[in-house]
Amino acid sequence: MTAKLTGFEKHTLAVGASIPLQHIYFDYAKASVRNDARPELDKLVSFMETHPEIYIELGTHTDSRGNDAYNLKLSQQRAESVVAYLVKKGIAAERMTAKGYGETQLLNRCTNGVVCTDKEHQQNRRTEFKIVKM
Template sequence: MERQEISFQLQQNEVILVPGIDLAKVLNIPIIYFGFDKSNIRKDAQVELEKVLTALNQYPKLKLEIRAHTDSRGNDAYNKALLQRRATSTLNYLVEEGIVSSRLKAQGFGETKLVNSCSNGVDCSEAEHQKNRRSEFIILD
């Protein structure tokens, strides 16, 4: 088999960062998901958080609000505590990687902003519930 050498250069795209939009959507980063009843950063989420970290390093004045969400399972008080742990876990990961904490804000929404119809009492699959256990990265001014 003949060996072939291919050389190419990637062109970096400039993006406009507008306050109020989700950085993950701008950079086409999949949603950062959490396991059921968990607040630790999963390996798949760590890969995606590295992309957020790269953007924060590239734009040193960029500030983000980390919005954490839970699914509808569990009572409201428990979910509120869980989502705060998730937001803090995400924030701490970025701070441990060198981002100054004053550039980050953590906000928990619990089950108040579900992305589907899986609210209290609705029978949903694990995959449907998973879609609600997420973090978003909203650009601040």
């Protein structure tokens, strides 16, 4: 079964598909959902309300700056913060899993010790959701 995710980038979804949420930024060393992230998360709320059969994993990622263990912990806190926001908006907690990946799945060359621009680091600081059940 597949479903269209309207309001994002018109991805066709299936179990295992991972979709980045746009503009879900966090303040440096903080895990709370910022006001500017809420419109994008509200799109996910609408999608989840329209598709009650869908269960997701919300994964967050950090850039490589900072200690690996710290980044893993911070990304987990951020994922839990996103789930808490969605629960507050009425999405059942059992439909979501929070997963922090830290810097284990970088999208570019910006690993520990590599000099990169802020823009390059930002590519790695992201939130995605993955369909785990439909």
